[in-house]
Amino acid sequence: MDEASHFGLRVAAHAHAADGIKNAIRAGVASVEHATLIDDEGIALAKQHGTYLVMDIYDDECIQEQGKNGTMPADFLEHDRELGEVQRQNFRKALKAGVKLAFGTDAGVCAYGTSARQFAFMVRYGMTPMQAIQAATSAAADLIGRSNEFGSIKPGKYADVIAVSGDPLKDVRLLENVQFVMKDGLVYKQE
Numbered sequence: 001m002d003e004a005s006h007f008g009l010r011v012a013a014h015a016h017a018a019d020g021i022k023n024a025i026r027a028g029v030a031s032v033e034h035a036t037l038i039d040d041e042g043i044a045l046a047k048q049h050g051t052y053l054v055m056d057i058y059d060d061e062c063i064q065e066q067g068k069n070g071t072m073p074a075d076f077l078e079h080d081r082e083l084g085e086v087q088r089q090n091f092r093k094a095l096k097a098g099v100k101l102a103f104g105t106d107a108g109v110c111a112y113g114t115s116a117r118q119f120a121f122m123v124r125y126g127m128t129p130m131q132a133i134q135a136a137t138s139a140a141a142d143l144i145g146r147s148n149e150f151g152s153i154k155p156g157k158y159a160d161v162i163a164v165s166g167d168p169l170k171d172v173r174l175l176e177n178v179q180f181v182m183k184d185g186l187v188y189k190q191e
């Protein structure tokens with residue numbers, strides 16, 4: 001943290017256990033990824049420090065699915081399923097406590113291109129569709145300190161826009177099927 005601060009950089013810590021999470025928050029990280037076993041004290045600390053939690057609550061679906069091919073021991077899979085459920089309940093707790101939450105998936109656990117499936121899980125565990133969308137846009141931009149450039153659609157920001165058919169506030173799973181992609185004003189996908 002000290003070295004990063006000399007360069008004006010932010011630090012993200014990947015942490016699962018309660019003590020590691022609290023050590024990271026106290027040291028001043030910008031975000032804790034996973035935050036699987038965060039306890040009440042950790043939630044209070046995150047709130048107090050304004051630390052983002054980036055909880056990959058969809059990933060366990062992919063681990064369990066990959067486990068069906070028999071390459072992972074059954075006791076590992078069972079343990080992982082329990083941890084996954086604890087993480088989801090802790091996501092709900094952190095949300096209720098008003099902790100800042102940003103969308104993140106520990107990319108690579110699930111197949112690339114499937115990240116949007118997490119939106120439905122964030123809604124299932126307590127967010128409104130709008131909160132889930134903001135976690136992936138304005139909150140994510142705030143976390144990395146780039147709110148002036150992206151995270152919302154305003155004059156002067158990068159014209160990074162996606163569109164889907166229908167209203168994702170009514171059915172957040174519509175975001176799993178993106179029909180239009182514009183990046184920095186250029187259209188990359190239009191169906």
Ligand SMILES: [Zn+2]
Pocket residue numbers: 014033034106
């Ligand atoms: Zn990780």
